[in-house]
Amino acid sequence: MTTREKSKIVSPRALFRSFAVAEMFTWAGLITALVFRAFDVANLVPIAGGIHGFVFLSYCATTIFVWVNQRWPLRLGLTGLLLAIVPFATVPFEIVADRKGLLTGDWRLAPGGEVPHGFIEHVQAWVG
Numbered sequence: 024m025t026t027r028e029k030s031k032i033v034s035p036r037a038l039f040r041s042f043a044v045a046e047m048f049t050w051a052g053l054i055t056a057l058v059f060r061a062f063d064v065a066n067l068v069p070i071a072g073g074i075h076g077f078v079f080l081s082y083c084a085t086t087i088f089v090w091v092n093q094r095w096p097l098r099l100g101l102t103g104l105l106l107a108i109v110p111f112a113t114v115p116f117e118i119v120a121d122r123k124g125l126l127t128g129d130w131r132l133a134p135g136g137e138v139p140h141g142f143i144e145h146v147q148a149w150v151g
Contacts, residue, residue, distance in 0.1 A: 032133070035089045036126035042082040043117035049075035050110040082107050091147050092131055099125070 049071070056071035083104055090100035103120070106112040120126050131137045132148040139148040 032130065034129060035092050036121065038085055039089045039126055040117055040121070042078065042085045043113040045078045046075075046082040046107060046113045047111050049078045054110065079107055082113060087143075088147055088150075089126065091143050093125055093128070095125065 052071045053068070053075045056067035059065050060068050086100065086103045086107070089095075090103065095103075099120075103113075103116055106116045117126075129136075130151050132139050132144055133151050139145045
């Protein structure tokens with residue numbers, strides 16, 4: 024793969040960061056919609072809830088992909104998933120993971136990369 028082709032691929036770090044931030048913003052939107060509903064301003068909960076649900080599931084899928092790619096230990100991967108349930112916790116988790124170097128590198132199972140082992144790595148290699 025050439026340098027130009029690699030520059031078009033989103034790194035695990037950039038993908039994880041973007042979904043961690045998006046998850047935080049959709050939490051804020053959902054909480055805001057709930058507050059508005061309590062004051063009978065507008066019922067935006069179905070819209071905010073749907074957007075948050077989509078981003079939440081996308082964050083979880085991204086966390087699993089990065090977890091597999093970066094070979095995180097079980098407790099770290101589960102922590103990343105469980106913190107999505109806590110409002111605004113995905114960004115601090117991403118910051119700590121990045122500072123510890125847990126998000127560095129490219130996709131190791133991309134074409135021309137490592138040979139996948141096990142079902143999850145084969146699925147990730149097929150998607151990537």
